Amino acid sequence: MPVIEGQGVVRIGRRSHWHGRSGRGYELVGLALDSFAMRDADLYVIAKGSHVLWVGSSEDLVADPASRSRFRLAIDCADRAFLLSADASGDRLATIWDLEGASPAPMTPAQAA
Numbered sequence: 001m002p003v004i005e006g007q008g009v010v011r012i013g014r015r016s017h018w019h020g021r022s023g024r025g026y027e028l029v030g031l032a033l034d035s036f037a038m039r040d041a042d043l044y045v046i047a048k049g050s051h052v053l054w055v056g057s058s059e060d061l062v063a064d065p066a067s068r069s070r071f072r073l074a075i076d077c078a079d080r081a082f083l084l085s086a087d088a089s090g091d092r093l094a095t096i097w098d099l100e101g102a103s104p105a106p107m108t109p110a111q112a113a
Contacts, residue, residue: 013029013031013083014030015028015029015030016082018082018099018103018104019102020098020101020102021097021098021100021102022098025105026084026098026099026102027084028082028083029082029083030080031044031081031083033075033080036081036083038057040057040058041057042057042083042084043056043057043083043095043096043099044057044081044082044083044084045084045099046071046074046075046078046081047078047080047082048077048080049079049080050104052100052101052102053070053077054067054071054074054075054078055096055099055100056071057092084099
């Protein structure tokens with residue numbers, strides 16, 4: 001499992017496979033919703049169940065009032081948070097658009113076992 005470091009705290013995150021609206025696959029790292037801290041370059045997905053509520057970065061929260069407002073609403077009703085590291089995102093805006101319509105990939109029989 002990947003190690004997530006933030007503010008001197010190391011947390012182990014579980015990997016989760018999601019498909020974007022384009023069909024592209026993403027490997028997201030689960031974060032503890034109540035204690036995650038955003039790093040500047042990374043993208044985050046805030047979701048409730050399999051429904052994505054917000055996708056963005058800490059930069060979006062600072063620079064975009066609309067994104068900040070959507071984040072606040074999302075965090076109030078979300079039950080999960082995920083990280084997609086910046087090096088895995090490619091074209092940032094295209095990735096955000098793709099992840100806004102993402103859903104968890106179905107489990108294969110091997111994953112269920």
